[in-house]
Amino acid sequence: MEYNLEVINLTKNYQDFHLQQINIKLPKGKIIGLIGENGSGKTTTIKSILNLMTYDKGNIKIFGKDSRNLTKQEREKIGVVLDDSFFSPILNVNDINKLMKDFYSNWNEKFYYETIKKFKIPDNKPLKEFSSGMKMKIKVLCAIAHEPKLLILDEPTNGLDPIFRYEIVELFNNFVSNGENSILMTTHITSDLEHLADEVIFINDGNIILDVLKDKIDSEYGIVELLENNFNNIKKEDYLKCLKYKNEWYILVNPKYEFQKKYPKLKVRKPNLEELMLLLVKGE
Numbered sequence: 252m253e254y255n256l257e258v259i260n261l262t263k264n265y266q267d268f269h270l271q272q273i274n275i276k277l278p279k280g281k282i283i284g285l286i287g288e289n290g291s292g293k294t295t296t297i298k299s300i301l302n303l304m305t306y307d308k309g310n311i312k313i314f315g316k317d318s319r320n321l322t323k324q325e326r327e328k329i330g331v332v333l334d335d336s337f338f339s340p341i342l343n344v345n346d347i348n349k350l351m352k353d354f355y356s357n358w359n360e361k362f363y364y365e366t367i368k369k370f371k372i373p374d375n376k377p378l379k380e381f382s383s384g385m386k387m388k389i390k391v392l393c394a395i396a397h398e399p400k401l402l403i404l405d406e407p408t409n410g411l412d413p414i415f416r417y418e419i420v421e422l423f424n425n426f427v428s429n430g431e432n433s434i435l436m437t438t439h440i441t442s443d444l445e446h447l448a449d450e451v452i453f454i455n456d457g458n459i460i461l462d463v464l465k466d467k468i469d470s471e472y473g474i475v476e477l478l479e480n481n482f483n484n485i486k487k488e489d490y491l492k493c494l495k496y497k498n499e500w501y502i503l504v505n506p507k508y509e510f511q512k513k514y515p516k517l518k519v520r521k522p523n524l525e526e527l528m529l530l531l532v533k534g535e
Contacts, residue, residue, distance in 0.1 A: 253279050254315070255401045255433040256300070261309035263295055270295050270457045272309070277401075280430035282423065284448035285437045286528060292457040293437040294334075297405050300435075301331060313401065327355055330394035330402045337386065340379035344372060347393065355397035363396040370418060384415045391419055395426055402426065404436035408443050416440070420447050441524035451524065455532055473507030473519035474526060476500070481517075489513060492534030503530040 256277040263270040270292045277283050285293050299306045302319060311318040314325060338347055344367055352358045367374060370388050378386060391407055402423075408416045420443055426432050438444065444451060444465070451468065453461035477485070482493070482500040489510055490502040504510040507519045522530075 255279055255313065256435060257310075257312040257315075258296070258300060259310040259312070261296065261299055261306055261311065263299060263304070263306045268292070268295075268457060270299075270306075273454070273459060274462075275435065275452060277433045277435055279433055280427055281449040282427055282434040282436070282447055283450045283452060284441075284444035284524075285435060285452050285454060286439070286441055286444070286524065287437075287454040288528075288532065289439065291454050293454055294405055296454070297333070297403060297435075297437060301329075301403060324356075327357065327397060328400045330397065330399035332387075332390045332394050332402075332404045332407045334406050337390065338378060341377050343377050344374040344389070347389065351393060351397065357398040359396050359398055363392065366392050366396070366422070384412060388415065388419070391422065395422065400432050402432070402434040402436070404434065406438055407436055408438060408440050416443055423447060441528065444524055453528060453531065460531055461527075468524070468527065469521055471506045472522055472527065473504045473510065474522045474530075475502045475504060475510070475514075475517055475519050477502065477517070485514070492530040494530055494534040501526070501530065501534075503527070503534065 254276050256275065258273055258275040261270065261273040268290075273292070273296055275283065275285075275296075285296065287293050295304070298304045300311055300313075300318065313321060313329065316325065338350075342350075348360060348363055351363075352360060370392070372385055372388060378389070381389070387407065391404070394402060394404070408419055423434055424447065427434060448465050450464050451461070452459055475490075477500045479498065479500065482502070485502065490504045492503040494501050503522065504519065511517075511519055
């Protein structure tokens, strides 16, 4: 299998926070979602990959090469969206096009303007008059319009309403459909990954606590909702985590078919990513 990105035992130590041996392998044609609470280490991982901060240990390879030794042409094959990066607020869509044409050798002007029209982004207003959602659309579009092979995205759907998020998610799916391009994206809006990510990596307090194919979450993990008297009948070895909310218990099971065989009268349903995160972090 060929990888556009490999993160091997990435470690970064601060006085009050430690990123511990992060491993990520992103194949061609795939999307990995990096999820976790704020402050869990997602952005530190992203910035380390992009050489925006130094790290203490580990190796990072992009297109099979040490990320610190990429040529200018190879760096152009990386598209980036960071939460704190943007253009001058006085620029408009046409100004941005001129800048990007000069900066990137593969800038696709036709795709840029077609998508501007599709997204209904005004071409005669300065960015300072754009909504946060419109600004994010411009960020994402500029990351894709220079025809990269790898997208590194930090909270790319932040500030978007559901319709805008659908358009962006559609853009990402089209981007990887050629089987060569890949996306690594962080998000706290886990619903965006439900029908987008091929793999989910859950990072908590600087450690990866779950790295699983999205299909396996759907097929192997389950949630059971129980009243107190029914919960007391479940053996601890038969579930991974449990969490009480109001007068009900929620338990996370894996593999769910084994649990169903043992407790055939109980209903086991598929968890969403938000529930999975909550139970893994807050569950007993």
